[in-house]
Amino acid sequence: MTGTTKISAVVLGGTGYVAGELLRLIAGHPQLQLAAAVSESQAGEAINSVFPNLQNAFGEQRYIERPAVGEHLNGKVALFSAAPHGASAKLIAEVLEQADKQGCDVTVVDASADFRYPAAARWEAVYGEPHGAPGLIEQFASGLPEHMDNPAQPHIGHPGCFSTAMLLGIVPLLQLKLTETDINAFGITGSTGSGRAPVETTHHPFRQSNLYAYKPLAHRHAPEVTGIAAALTGSDTTLHFVPHSGPFARGIHMTLQAKLAKPISAEELLEQFRIFYAGKTFIKVVDGTPRIKDVAGSNYAHIGIAVDDTSAAVFVAIDNLVKGAAGGAVQWMNIKLGLDETAGLTTPGPGWA
Incomplete structure (x- = not known):
């Protein structure tokens, strides 16, 4: 995918450290534009009040509740999940169901552990609870982009840090x-x-x-x-x-x-x-x-x-937080969307932070 039209990005579980890094990377991405950041606990609060380091990157944009995501499911959407393990799968399933009803084309990269295993039983053996969306597991591949060609599955479960x-x-x-x-x-x-x-x-x-x-x-x-x-x-x-x-x-x-x-x-x-x-x-x-x-x-x-x-x-x-989570997730999203794999990711670190 080329051109200047930006793709809408939605971030689920938008207030943790990984979410903060996802938002920072989206703010500097040449072809992604934040449509919505979702947080039940901070709904209605300005994004920059939760992450002051983001300065004015998103103006007065505020967090929304999950049910309001449907307003932002139009055309092509890049959906990132930084929701907790065990909760992420259910949230993703809800959004994908809503997107399907609205004819929205959604690509998911999940930074939680919920789609890193090829079978629900293997995930459940590790996390000790029922999987939130076992019917979606076959739609996710997991691994690092340096080790895999673009997989046939439409979505990615990014490995842990x-x-x-x-x-x-x-x-x-x-x-x-x-x-x-x-x-x-x-x-x-x-x-x-x-x-x-x-x-x-x-x-x-x-x-x-x-x-x-x-x-x-x-x-x-x-x-x-x-x-x-x-x-x-x-x-x-x-x-x-x-x-x-x-x-x-x-x-x-x-x-x-x-x-x-x-x-x-x-x-x-x-x-x-x-x-x-x-x-x-x-x-x-x-x-x-x-x-x-x-x-x-x-x-x-x-x-x-x-x-x-x-x-x-x-x-x-x-x-x-970057290569081990948010940056790796954006790297995968770039690949799945047909963008330059390195888009928005080549800035070096500060070195003396």
């Missing part, structure tokens, strides 16, 4: 058969990964100057990663994931380690990764090790590697 970081390292290792399939992962995320609602572990006196593991070997992103990786590479993997909370607001640093399938030098492995990601605008394979400061606030990911005689380590740095 930790999942994004892990998949960027794991998929090349498995697809190129560089390592064995038993993989250890050590990830550190910023406090925004815990969401906007305050909890004890995001309280500043607790989080500042602190580092700790949580849900070791039991994080719900692990089965998500192994499922997506198997679908993409044909290899089943055993993933031992230990997530950590770090004393910073945004970003993820991930370390993956596995035994080499055969001896390879660091230079050779680095070259294999560079070939694998050649032409992928948002992926940079770096010399040495990547740093969160170099990607925070951007849709870019930096990857580094190290090897010894028997094992490989892959390091991935991303922004959890």
Whole structure:
């Protein structure tokens, strides 16, 4: 799709951190225009009162309730959901049903976990509740745009932030058969990964100057990663994931380690990764090790590697809210709408935030 006509964008669950990043990215997107931001809790409030950092990007535009979305379902609509896991699927189903009645062509990218699994039973086994729209699951594909051609399914369930970081390292290792399939992962995320609602572990006196593991070997992103990786590479993997909370607001640093399938030098492995990601605008394979400061606030990911005689380590740095959520969602939406994949996403991060 080309030309100057902008496509209407609707954001569900519009007041969390991921929603705030979606709104920021839409504000700067050359071919998307915000039609509506939906929030039951903030309906009637100005968007810039909830996100003052957006300044006057949307003027006096206000949040609306879900039933009012129908007024904005005309022509072609890009629907982003930043609603919570377990709630997003039902909201999306309601909007799609309404859009179908009105003859509106809607493309969905869901930033929640609700459409990351190919079957409701697998999702329910992880999240412990009935899926909100099992009949829609077959209409969604899940994975990273760097690893998949534009899928036949009309909609996308974007992988989680930790999942994004892990998949960027794991998929090349498995697809190129560089390592064995038993993989250890050590990830550190910023406090925004815990969401906007305050909890004890995001309280500043607790989080500042602190580092700790949580849900070791039991994080719900692990089965998500192994499922997506198997679908993409044909290899089943055993993933031992230990997530950590770090004393910073945004970003993820991930370390993956596995035994080499055969001896390879660091230079050779680095070259294999560079070939694998050649032409992928948002992926940079770096010399040495990547740093969160170099990607925070951007849709870019930096990857580094190290090897010894028997094992490989892959390091991935991303922004959890952008490449790991809102930016990845916009990237997918660009692809599904036939736009330039990089539209609205090439601005570098601030570096010293």
